[in-house]
Amino acid sequence: MTSADGGGAFLGIRARVDxxxxxxxxxxxxxxxxxxxGPNGAGKSTLLAVAAGLLRPDAGTVELDGxxxxxxxxxxxxxxxxxxxxxxxxxxxxxxxxxxNVAFAPRASGLSxxxxxxxxxxxxxxxxxxxxxxxxASDLSGGQAQRVALARALAAEPAVLLLDEPMAALDVDAxxxxxxxxxxxxxxxxxxxxxxxxxxxAALADRSxxxxxxxxxx
Ligand SMILES: Nc1ncnc2c1ncn2[C@@H]1O[C@H](COP(=O)(O)OP(=O)(O)OP(=O)(O)O)[C@@H](O)[C@H]1O
Numbered sequence: 001m002t003s004a005d006g007g008g009a010f011l012g013i014r015a016r017v018d019x020x021x022x023x024x025x026x027x028x029x030x031x032x033x034x035x036x037x038g039p040n041g042a043g044k045s046t047l048l049a050v051a052a053g054l055l056r057p058d059a060g061t062v063e064l065d066g067x068x069x070x071x072x073x074x075x076x077x078x079x080x081x082x083x084x085x086x087x088x089x090x091x092x093x094x095x096x097x098x099x100x101n102v103a104f105a106p107r108a109s110g111l112s113x114x115x116x117x118x119x120x121x122x123x124x125x126x127x128x129x130x131x132x133x134x135x136x137a138s139d140l141s142g143g144q145a146q147r148v149a150l151a152r153a154l155a156a157e158p159a160v161l162l163l164d165e166p167m168a169a170l171d172v173d174a175x176x177x178x179x180x181x182x183x184x185x186x187x188x189x190x191x192x193x194x195x196x197x198x199x200x201x202a203a204l205a206d207r208s209x210x211x212x213x214x215x216x217x218x
């Protein structure tokens with residue numbers, strides 16, 4: 001494993017996943033949004049899965065704000081990491097209302113029902129989906145579902161937001177609106193964005209790195 005620089009990063013991922021031919025080293029500063037670009041199969045989603053705790057690397061560490069989340073003798077489960085992954089497929093709870101989807105993380109974090117509802121309300125307004133609050137998640141369009149997914153992700157108050165092609169499933173009409181919303185949401189936030197779209201990278205990221213054949217190439 002090679003190291004691009006020293007410590008000091010807010011989020012540091014140094015991981016080898018042998019079955020996927022991935023050996024990465026990525027450091028993200030506090031408040032920085034880094035775009036990860038590169039061809040299909042380069043290992044971008046694998047990098048996010050390691051950071052989120054969905055995949056255990058064969059070697060390496062994941063660190064957040066000086067705390068080890070994953071390492072040879074340490075494993076913090078996904079829901080305790082303060083890292084939220086927003087994937088291309090929104091994975092909302094289809095049978096729950098939009099409001100209950102967004103209130104889920106605040107409630108799971110121990111807030112009372114009323115406080116979780118207040119938190120959900122704030123993020124529903126913030127992401128422009130307040131009018132959809134009573135709808136079932138299964139009844140949303142793709143663009144609406146992505147907005148709700150963003151509201152749900154932000155309601156978890158994550159220290160780091162991971163976005164895997166957040167706009168790939170949207171039609172071209174819905175993309176600019178969600179991009180503008182994401183630009184607001186990512187301002188000053190620590191985030192890693194995987195995208196094939198140069199417009200997304202330009203609008204959303206402070207810097208970008210390229211992955212190829214499982215390595216961060218620069
Ligand atoms: N669930 C999986 N099980 C086994 N191998 C996988 C799995 N997902 C991906 N891989 C393999 O791991 C490698 C990295 O894939 P990954 O999905 O991380 O790349 P990616 O850069 O995100 O690609 P894309 O842009 O197509 O989403 C590839 O060789 C891929 O075939």
